[in-house]
Structures are given as C-alpha cells and as structure tokens.
Amino acid sequence: MDSTKITAPIAKIPTPLVRLYHPLFEWHGVNVWIKRDDLNHPVIQGNKWHKLKYNLAAAKQQQKTALLTFGGAYSNHIAATAYAAQLYGFESIGFIRGDELAQQTDKWSHTLKAAAENGMQLHFLSRQNYRLKQSADFLAKLATDFPHAAILPEGGSNELALQGVGELMAEIEAQLPAWTHLYCAVGTGGTFSGLVKHAPQSHATERHIYGVAVLANATYLLPQIHEWIGPQATVQWQLLDNHHAGGYGKLPAALQQFKQEMEARWQIPLDPVYNTKMLHAFFSELQSGRLPAGAEVVLLHSGGLQGNSQL
Ligand SMILES: Cc1ncc(COP(=O)(O)O)c(C=O)c1O
Known part of the structure; x- marks a missing residue:
C-alpha cells in the first residue's frame, strides 16, 4: 500500500436525488425527494x-x-x-x-x-x-x-465515519439547498449524528433532521448521539423511537406489504431492516400532520440492499 488516499470504487458520486410523487404528498402540500445513496456501490453501499x-x-x-x-x-x-x-x-x-x-x-x-x-x-x-x-x-x-x-x-460509527457522512450532507445541500426536513434510519446513530453535525444552517427556514430508530428502546443511543453531534447543531433534530415495528430485523406483514407497494410505485428497491421503516415513519408523520405545507423533504436511502438476499 503506497498511498493513503482512498479513491471511491464507484463512478456515481454524487448519487442522484430523485423526486417522488404520491397523492398524499400533494394533499399535504409537501415536496419529497429520495437521496439514492443505495446507488453508490453494490456492497460498500449507501x-x-x-x-x-x-x-x-x-x-x-x-x-x-x-x-x-x-x-x-x-x-x-x-x-x-x-x-x-x-x-x-x-x-x-x-x-x-x-x-x-x-x-x-x-x-x-x-x-x-x-x-x-x-x-x-x-x-x-x-x-x-x-x-x-x-x-x-x-x-x-x-x-x-x-x-x-x-x-x-x-x-x-466513530468520528471518522461522521466526517465521511459530512460529505453526504454536502451532496444533499448542493442538490437541494432549499431542503427543510431530512429523514434517515438509525442503527447506531452514527449516520444521523453525522448529518446533524454537518447540516448547514439555512437563513431562509428552520431545518429538521429526524432519525428513525429501527430497534426497540433506542433512547439508550441518545448520550452517544449528543456526544457525536456536540453543542453546535444548527438544525433541529429528534430521534424517533416508536417506528421500530417490534424491534431490530422485525418486519411485520403490514410493513412487508408497504415495502412492496412502495418498491412497485417508484421502482426503487428498499431494504427490509432500515429504509422500509424510515419511509414508513415518514408516511406516518405526514399523515399525522407533523409536516408543514411547503416542506421540502429529503429521505435518505442509506442502502442495505444485500439484506434482501436473506428474505
Ligand atoms: C442500510 C443502513 N442504513 C442505515 C443504517 C444506520 O446507520 P447507523 O448505524 O449509522 O445509525 C445502517 C446500519 O448501520 C445500515 O446498514
């Protein structure tokens, strides 16, 4: 190994930010995008x-x-x-x-x-x-x-990981400077913390980042998340801990059906452990009226598609 420079094994950076359409989005007056980070690599994915x-x-x-x-x-x-x-x-x-x-x-x-x-x-x-x-x-x-x-x-998940996630945040910022709400899945909290830590402040609007915990009783992650983010966050953030659907790796029949419906609607594959729950949590927040009309929402597709091989 003669160099310490790590070059991406992939050509597709930045990964696409794709607009999603659904009658509910229209009904609630929100614009929704998915950051297709699952497209960056088949295995070192998302x-x-x-x-x-x-x-x-x-x-x-x-x-x-x-x-x-x-x-x-x-x-x-x-x-x-x-x-x-x-x-x-x-x-x-x-x-x-x-x-x-x-x-x-x-x-x-x-x-x-x-x-x-x-x-x-x-x-x-x-x-x-x-x-x-x-x-x-x-x-x-x-x-x-x-x-x-x-x-x-x-x-x-460690400080170096958060630094890398900062680059993902920068991609999103460049692709949609008007974003107001960002959803991502949470396992250890490293990705979520990296996004929050590196999210630039918007002078036009308040910004929110929501981390959807895919495991039960996730509040134990909060001290570590606070430590990673540090005192400087310029966006509002929250760990959503009631969308785990029974716990890590659990995908009840209703969620399996939701996964299939969404995959068919948008022709976007979802993984069973992380992004199905993230997307479902977003829908449930939208339906409960949590998102203001005019919100520009980014859903981070963080990959994990190798998980579909176990189904
Ligand atoms: C596909 C996918 N999305 C999201 C996450 C959650 O990331 P983090 O552990 O940084 O919270 C993971 C797991 O680490 C994952 O594999």
Missing part, C-alpha cells in the same frame, strides 16, 4: 461508503494491514467491511454475535457467507461476550492480539 472512507485512509496511514470489526449475522457493515478490506488490500477480521454459529456453517446467513468469501476471518462471540465489545479491557486485549489491525466499532 452510508457504508461514507463511514468507511476515512477509516480506510486512517488505517493505511497507520500502516495497519487488517480491519477488525463487529456485527450481527446480517450486518450490512460486516458485508461492506469485508468487501472494502479486500478491495483496498487489507485483511479483515469480523467478531460476530452468536457463538452457536461457529459450528453450524450451514446456518450462516448470506451476509456471513459473502463476508467469508471476501476473505473475512470470522470469530463468533456468545451474546454475553459480544456485549463487552466496547469495554476498555476487551478492546485492549484485541489491540494486543491483533496489533496489525485497525479496530472499527460496530456499525463502523
């Missing part, structure tokens, strides 16, 4: 590219030769890290939640199989041990055991 970009550059700069990270069996971040590691010349090591999978390769998800095919060395942790992944002792041990590895947190 927010994953933005979150990994500066982490890859830092790992090169520190002359690390491996990326080590954490995730569940269906994690988009695991899939993207394995692929990006191979593309940029790193080894990859994944610590996966669920030690029952260690002996049962036949039960591996599409995600785990693809990660392994891309060279990721998989280690399985019991659910109890997996919870230690952020503890100082556990991380210190990993740093000793894998001195050649850059350690990325679950979901790849």
Whole structure:
C-alpha cells in the first residue's frame, strides 16, 4: 500500500436525488425527494461508503494491514467491511454475535457467507461476550492480539465515519439547498449524528433532521448521539423511537406489504431492516400532520440492499 488516499470504487458520486410523487404528498402540500445513496456501490453501499472512507485512509496511514470489526449475522457493515478490506488490500477480521454459529456453517446467513468469501476471518462471540465489545479491557486485549489491525466499532460509527457522512450532507445541500426536513434510519446513530453535525444552517427556514430508530428502546443511543453531534447543531433534530415495528430485523406483514407497494410505485428497491421503516415513519408523520405545507423533504436511502438476499 503506497498511498493513503482512498479513491471511491464507484463512478456515481454524487448519487442522484430523485423526486417522488404520491397523492398524499400533494394533499399535504409537501415536496419529497429520495437521496439514492443505495446507488453508490453494490456492497460498500449507501452510508457504508461514507463511514468507511476515512477509516480506510486512517488505517493505511497507520500502516495497519487488517480491519477488525463487529456485527450481527446480517450486518450490512460486516458485508461492506469485508468487501472494502479486500478491495483496498487489507485483511479483515469480523467478531460476530452468536457463538452457536461457529459450528453450524450451514446456518450462516448470506451476509456471513459473502463476508467469508471476501476473505473475512470470522470469530463468533456468545451474546454475553459480544456485549463487552466496547469495554476498555476487551478492546485492549484485541489491540494486543491483533496489533496489525485497525479496530472499527460496530456499525463502523466513530468520528471518522461522521466526517465521511459530512460529505453526504454536502451532496444533499448542493442538490437541494432549499431542503427543510431530512429523514434517515438509525442503527447506531452514527449516520444521523453525522448529518446533524454537518447540516448547514439555512437563513431562509428552520431545518429538521429526524432519525428513525429501527430497534426497540433506542433512547439508550441518545448520550452517544449528543456526544457525536456536540453543542453546535444548527438544525433541529429528534430521534424517533416508536417506528421500530417490534424491534431490530422485525418486519411485520403490514410493513412487508408497504415495502412492496412502495418498491412497485417508484421502482426503487428498499431494504427490509432500515429504509422500509424510515419511509414508513415518514408516511406516518405526514399523515399525522407533523409536516408543514411547503416542506421540502429529503429521505435518505442509506442502502442495505444485500439484506434482501436473506428474505
Ligand atoms: C442500510 C443502513 N442504513 C442505515 C443504517 C444506520 O446507520 P447507523 O448505524 O449509522 O445509525 C445502517 C446500519 O448501520 C445500515 O446498514
């Protein structure tokens, strides 16, 4: 690795911002756009590219030769890290939640199989041990055991990830300077925090960014989100914590139908874990009258389409 510059593996940047039409939008007098960040790459897709970009550059700069990270069996971040590691010349090591999978390769998800095919060395942790992944002792041990590895947190969310998400915010700002409301899905909160932190103030209007939590009891994320955003946010923001539909990875029949209807209406594929819930939350907010007439709404499609292979 002779350079620390990370060049995008993709040509399509900025990703398109596409206008969406629906009778309800007309009825409520709002204009709606979708930021097709799912089109940036088939695997290092959507927010994953933005979150990994500066982490890859830092790992090169520190002359690390491996990326080590954490995730569940269906994690988009695991899939993207394995692929990006191979593309940029790193080894990859994944610590996966669920030690029952260690002996049962036949039960591996599409995600785990693809990660392994891309060279990721998989280690399985019991659910109890997996919870230690952020503890100082556990991380210190990993740093000793894998001195050649850059350690990325679950979901790849850290300060460098937020910096990359800042570039996504800049794309949206350039494409639609008049935006007033922005919706995104929240897993760890890194993407949401990066958008809020880097959203420019508009002198014409108040701006709102809503993060739709896809997991239950998401308020535990708030201290970390506050820390990431810092005291300087120039936009209003809120974590919406009642649109998880039963919890992470749960997609009740009504939401499955909603997903299919929206995909057919706009010919835009949605992932089952993040963006279906984000879009559904937006519809429910719109119907409850939360959005003022004249709102210019951007929905961030953050990718995750590899999740459809598990359905
Ligand atoms: C497709 C997709 N969208 C959104 C998110 C949520 O991002 P974050 O973890 O930064 O909140 C994730 C997961 O990390 C994801 O895979």
